[in-house]
Amino acid sequence: MPLTDQEFAFMLIWLSIFVYSILASLDLGSGFFYLVSYLFPGHESVRKAFLSYSSARWESTNTFFIFIVVAGASYFPSLAAILATGWLIPISVILIIFMIRAAFLVYSYYSPSRNRAFLLIYTTAGLLILPTMSLIISGSTLNVTTIHMLPSGAYSVAVNYPLLFSNPITYLLLLTAFFGQLMVSGTFNLFYDKDQGNRSFYGKITRISALVTFATLIIEFQLYYPYVRYVFNNLIANVTYIAISGVLFLLYLILLFTSRYGWKMFAVLILSATAGFLGLGLSKFPYIIYPAETAFNSFTVYSSFLLLTLSFFAALVLLIPSLYFLNRMFRYE
């Protein structure tokens, strides 16, 4: 099925959000394990695994977030204006948490003595990032935003926050984001951390998070029908993806609860999440911010689209070997 330009750009950004949420989960979710191992002694080597993963990779993870912001604004010029005006408050909160995380991580790495306070601040801030970002996803899916174009060409955007926060989907997505990141990073650590003693520690938290994530996803699916009918209808239309995702997730749960940890379990989880994200993305299309902002009415001019896409693929050619090199250099020691 050939994609239209708009579909391509939409899915590119949607999949970037997906990749970011996986990468960020690995980095940020591990912060939770790090924090817990710090508060309850006995798992000092968990910290080692965390540092060995995070210290070399958090920069590129952060850069990925910047990429999403810039790519979104480049392909859909009005999007950034809307986020920076109507969605100003949640965006500012995200940015501030984001900056706190980055700054205190750096301080904690480089400051020899005050490690403890810095560590507490940056891991906690890190854990809040994805849940706060989920507000943007739920807000852009639910019918809470009104957009008017002013004669000057600027936008007047109003977000109905009471409506957003009275919707159960908002809270469920918050939970999904929070426990999802623990699930993803826990699953990853189960094979990344070679220390056998830490397995049960990761295993417990991962199992709880996986169950909570699963439960929230099931309930969300039910709630799309009464609350966001258009997504529900589209999900049914794209049911293949959802079904694949569901089956793989069940397989993942079986592997997890029978303690068959390893890279295969992680791969199954990622495949399940990919299928789910694809299905959800296709169901959300063409609405970037429901109902007014669509991939069609906010799309950039064709020449820009072409060059952006070209430079994206040119960059991939450079970046994939670089990332491979980075990962080869910083394998778990």
Add this chain to the structure above:
Amino acid sequence: MAFTLGFHSLFIILGVGLSGLISMAELIGILKKNELFLKMARTWSYGFAIMFGVGTASGTAVAFELYLLWPTFMSVAVKVVALPFFMEVVFAFFPEAIFLPIYYYGWDKFRKPIHHWLTSLPIVFGSALSGFFITTVNSFMNTPAGFSYTVKNGAISVYNVNPIAAMFNPATPWETSHVISATYVGTAFMLASIYAYAILRGRKNEYTVSAFRYSVVAGFVSSIFAGITGSLSASFLSVFQPEKFAAMEALYNTQSYAYEKLFSFTIHIRGLMSFLAANRFSATLTGLNAFPRSTWPDVLLVHSAFDLMALFGFYFFFASAATIISFRFMHSHAVEKLSYYVMLIAGPMAYGTFLLGWIVTEEGRQPWIIYNIMTVEQGFTHAYADVPELFYAFLLFYGLLTFLTIFVLLRYYHSHEIQGVALATH
């Protein structure tokens, strides 16, 4: 906005300039088998990692602030100059973010030192590219190109967009080369200033002295480039942005054989300004009287900022040349000490010069935000009454973060007499 960007420019200067100086120092260290140069590169790479970590996050905030404060401007800009922003991320930030940890943690991981040096190149080119891409946006504001537009009810809609032409607009070569060389000037003299301070405070040893000398030489070379590109930029402006040029030179009347003015003094060489701008003493330069008064920038501000910038530029050139000569040929203790003092003030001056250049290019374009197309007034936000408070909150937060970063940086260098701690193995 100008204030935040001014703050952020510290990250820009060091982000671009420092990577090059680190890489060069390592190369010299490897080729000459000089441990001191390797130590310099290593020490500075730690500082660079801290700056980059905090800088990327705060850069995102700056980008959002742009949208927040200049919605109308950005609505035009993102359609036409989205490409450089996008390319900055994929071709500059990503390589930097990937190779910085490799470089930083890789000091003892490569069998051949030169292989480690090679990993610095993506950082050097990446950071120079990011300086380049972001400056093309500013040069687009100065000499817009690559699109057609219509104005209807005060709203600008663009069509026929050619992003390549917009990126390589007429001002691009002059402005980018000047900005990038200026970051090297800034970094080199800030480093020279830091080591001059350390030496004057009694920490004089082989390492501090050679770091000092290296920075001064780097500063000397880059100030030549900055001088040449700066002079070319001024000539360019006299044709493409005559109002800005006239304001920089306080030239009120169109004339040939124009006299150069330094602040309020006129230099009595007939046609010197004409010669500097157009290589001919007889050249006619457009004065402010050719334009309606409503489109004049603040002449006093722009003119003094420009002259001060140029004056500082000459100071960098001559002071570093004198320092090099004094170290090479005069082995006098008093002269040496004098050169430390001369360089001590060069660091803050270099930062100031960068800001002055920023004032010249931005204030010199007033009242336009996109030259001859959109005024600052039109580009600015009107819709949101609550912008200021949030804006100041952001500013406060940003200031705190910068302060804390400098504090941590200082503490770090105080407590570690760098022995090459590989942080991965904490």
